Amino acid sequence: MRQTIDEGVREVLSCVVEDVGHAVTRNVDGAQLLHELLNAPWLRALLQIYECLLDFEMATPTPLLPYASGLSHEIVSAVQVIQHPSAEARELHHLLSTPHIQALLSSHDSVAQSDFGPVLPPLPDDMPEDEEAMRIVCLVKNNQPLGATIRRDEKTGAVYIARVIHGGLADRSGLLHSGDLLVEVNGNPVAGLEPEQVIQILMNSHGTILFKVIPDAAQSSSSHKSVFMKAMVDYCPLQDVCSPCPDAGMAFCRGELLEVVDQTDGRWWQARKLPSSSACAGLIPSASMLRSKQREQWWCQPLQVHTCIKPLTLGGNAEDSQTPADENCPATDQADTDVADGIYLAGFRRSFRLWRRTSYRRRRQSCTSCSPDTSSLCPPYEEVALYQRPPQENHRLVILLGATRVGVNELRKGLVKLNPSTFQGPVPHTTRPIRTGEQTGREYHFITRELFEYMVCNHRFVEYGEYKGHLYGTSTDSIDDVLQRGRMCIIDVEPHSIQPLRSRKLKPFVIFIKPPAADRLRETRRNARILSSCRESRAFREEDFVHLEETSRLIEEKYKQFFDFTLENNELHDSCRRLCSVIQEAQEEPQWIPVSWSREE
Numbered sequence: 081m082r083q084t085i086d087e088g089v090r091e092v093l094s095c096v097v098e099d100v101g102h103a104v105t106r107n108v109d110g111a112q113l114l115h116e117l118l119n120a121p122w123l124r125a126l127l128q129i130y131e132c133l134l135d136f137e138m139a140t141p142t143p144l145l146p147y148a149s150g151l152s153h154e155i156v157s158a159v160q161v162i163q164h165p166s167a168e169a170r171e172l173h174h175l176l177s178t179p180h181i182q183a184l185l186s187s188h189d190s191v192a193q194s195d196f197g198p199v200l201p202p203l204p205d206d207m208p209e210d211e212e213a214m215r216i217v218c219l220v221k222n223n224q225p226l227g228a229t230i231r232r233d234e235k236t237g238a239v240y241i242a243r244v245i246h247g248g249l250a251d252r253s254g255l256l257h258s259g260d261l262l263v264e265v266n267g268n269p270v271a272g273l274e275p276e277q278v279i280q281i282l283m284n285s286h287g288t289i290l291f292k293v294i295p296d297a298a299q300s301s302s303s304h305k306s307v308f309m310k311a312m313v314d315y316c317p318l319q320d321v322c323s324p325c326p327d328a329g330m331a332f333c334r335g336e337l338l339e340v341v342d343q344t345d346g347r348w349w350q351a352r353k354l355p356s357s358s359a360c361a362g363l364i365p366s367a368s369m370l371r372s373k374q375r376e377q378w379w380c381q382p383l384q385v386h387t388c389i390k391p392l393t394l395g396g397n398a399e400d401s402q403t404p405a406d407e408n409c410p411a412t413d414q415a416d417t418d419v420a421d422g423i424y425l426a427g428f429r430r431s432f433r434l435w436r437r438t439s440y441r442r443r444r445q446s447c448t449s450c451s452p453d454t455s456s457l458c459p460p461y462e463e464v465a466l467y468q469r470p471p472q473e474n475h476r477l478v479i480l481l482g483a484t485r486v487g488v489n490e491l492r493k494g495l496v497k498l499n500p501s502t503f504q505g506p507v508p509h510t511t512r513p514i515r516t517g518e519q520t521g522r523e524y525h526f527i528t529r530e531l532f533e534y535m536v537c538n539h540r541f542v543e544y545g546e547y548k549g550h551l552y553g554t555s556t557d558s559i560d561d562v563l564q565r566g567r568m569c570i571i572d573v574e575p576h577s578i579q580p581l582r583s584r585k586l587k588p589f590v591i592f593i594k595p596p597a598a599d600r601l602r603e604t605r606r607n608a609r610i611l612s613s614c615r616e617s618r619a620f621r622e623e624d625f626v627h628l629e630e631t632s633r634l635i636e637e638k639y640k641q642f643f644d645f646t647l648e649n650n651e652l653h654d655s656c657r658r659l660c661s662v663i664q665e666a667q668e669e670p671q672w673i674p675v676s677w678s679r680e681e
């Protein structure tokens with residue numbers, strides 16, 4: 081069996097080359113590299129030699145006698161003493177006396193006695209057993225970068241491998257390591273060269289590259305454990321003057337998931353983006369590097385007055401509102417569809433919605449446009465882990481976020497109507513007097529101003545504010561109340577309210593509702609009516625669309641690191657169904673959450 085396999089090794093190789101050739105034409109990943117390797121002339125020559133040696137080994141020629149030259153000397157001596165040698169004896173004497181035949185017989189004897197190995201000097205006694213003085217590494221470049229950076233010791237001029245990029249060509253070879261001393265590249269000695277000159281030699285090399293390296297004796301073979309991080313800032317290596325090698329750097333945006341595969345260097349980590357685990361890693365700044373950059377940038381920012389820090393807005397300032405106070409228009413305070421299947425849809429009353437819109441409108445604009453960049457001092461990375469909600473645990477809080485009039489209310493209402501026993505909004509609190517037909521704990525929790533202010537002081541509100549002389553707010557207690565009942569609590573908040581809600585207890589899942597493309601936005605909202613006051617509603621105007629699009633863009637730009645999902649509100653029915661399935665997935669399927677939320681208390 082072995083014989084047939086060994087004999088046909090070149091034929092087998094030819095078949096493999098042919099098959100791999102097909103894979104190349106189908107553009108299979110890595111096939112080109114394999115094809116070139118198997119087709120290399122040196123590999124074929126090696127196999128040919130291997131086959132010849134194998135043939136020879138199988139023929140097992142054995143010497144007839146171990147000392148042929150000794151016998152030849154004996155014969156020559158014997159013929160010399162004959163007085164009248166025959167012509168044949170004379171010829172034999174002549175043949176055996178020629179230097180060529182003597183050399184041939186001497187070689188025969190060496191082979192017969194297996195006396196052909198080189199005689200090497202003895203090894204020094206103090207040499208360590210695993211010593212590897214020089215390593216020759218041959219890599220097939222195949223148009224991909226080497227995946228290693230180099231550095232030059234300024235004192236000695238020696239060139240070293242600075243780092244090997246995880247998953248790159250050098251890393252996959254397993255033969256080059258950071259700290260290895262580079263002696264030659266394709267026969268060119270590199271000692272004393274500038275890194276740029278070595279890079280030039282590498283760039284000029286095609287096909288295979290031959291390195292001579294002296295391995296770093298201290299190199300550690302420890303494997304690195306991946307850590308998963310969410311980027312909370314944007315980064316571009318080409319704009320980073322500190323990057324040790326911008327070409328090996330990896331750009332990322334806020335909200336992207338990164339698998340950090342190497343943190344051995346305290347300043348520069350190696351990471352790749354998820355999901356694409358097979359990709360070669362890139363260099364990213366470590367958390368401490370980014371934090372010092374953030375501090376530098378923060379000090380350079382012009383001082384901005386943060387106009388949005390105003391917890392209570394006093395008095396009605398509705399942009400579109402007419403004068404009447406809302407207690408004077410009780411009939412219109414009721415949203416048309418406040419009840420679904422006998423269940424009250426909390427948080428959809430006109431007064432509540434108008435309070436949110438009017439008291440936050442200015443703040444929203446200032447928050448999203450004038451305030452200092454929110455990412456300027458926040459941790460640059462957030463370590464995350466996959467989390468699967470155990471069935472006995474409360475559902476995750478679902479936060480909908482979006483610009484005014486993008487349709488957050490419409491979608492929230494649609495969800496509750498779709499499945500009132502699963503989805504529910506928290507019942508808001510108000511200091512407005514209760515009206516006929518209303519029940520406390522159903523439309524609102526009707527409470528006194530003193531109690532409301534006491535709750536404010538105790539940080540019991542996620543959001544609160546004043547509208548036409550009455551206070552309104554969404555409390556953490558009413559969110560807890562929905563979750564304790566085993567329902568999924570859906571709330572919509574202003575972007576700046578997300579941060580306080582990001583807790584281990586609530587594990588919020590944030591969905592950003594974004595408008596569709598400009599033409600679809602105008603088309604789908606052609607017949608829509610928007611609240612303008614407690615009495616009136618009106619059609620969308622062009623300036624509403626422009627404002628909606630601009631605010632959406634600003635919110636996304638500023639808060640996208642907090643979004644778990646972005647939903648485009650195009651066709652209302654489709655958006656509602658998609659939202660429903662995304663929320664179910666968020667509750668049932670494994671999700672990335674900050675590790676601090678998943679740790680045991």
Ligand SMILES: Nc1ncnc2c1ncn2[C@@H]1O[C@H](COP(=O)(O)OP(=O)(O)OP(=O)(O)O)[C@@H](O)[C@H]1O
Pocket residue numbers: 433437482483484485486487488489490491604605608609610649650651652653655
């Ligand atoms: N996908 C959609 N297609 C058509 N009309 C929509 C869609 N989504 C929302 N609308 C309509 O747009 C208007 C504004 O929606 P909605 O009141 O839900 O916005 P909102 O984001 O909650 O605004 P606000 O924050 O001002 O309360 C409503 O008339 C609503 O019916």
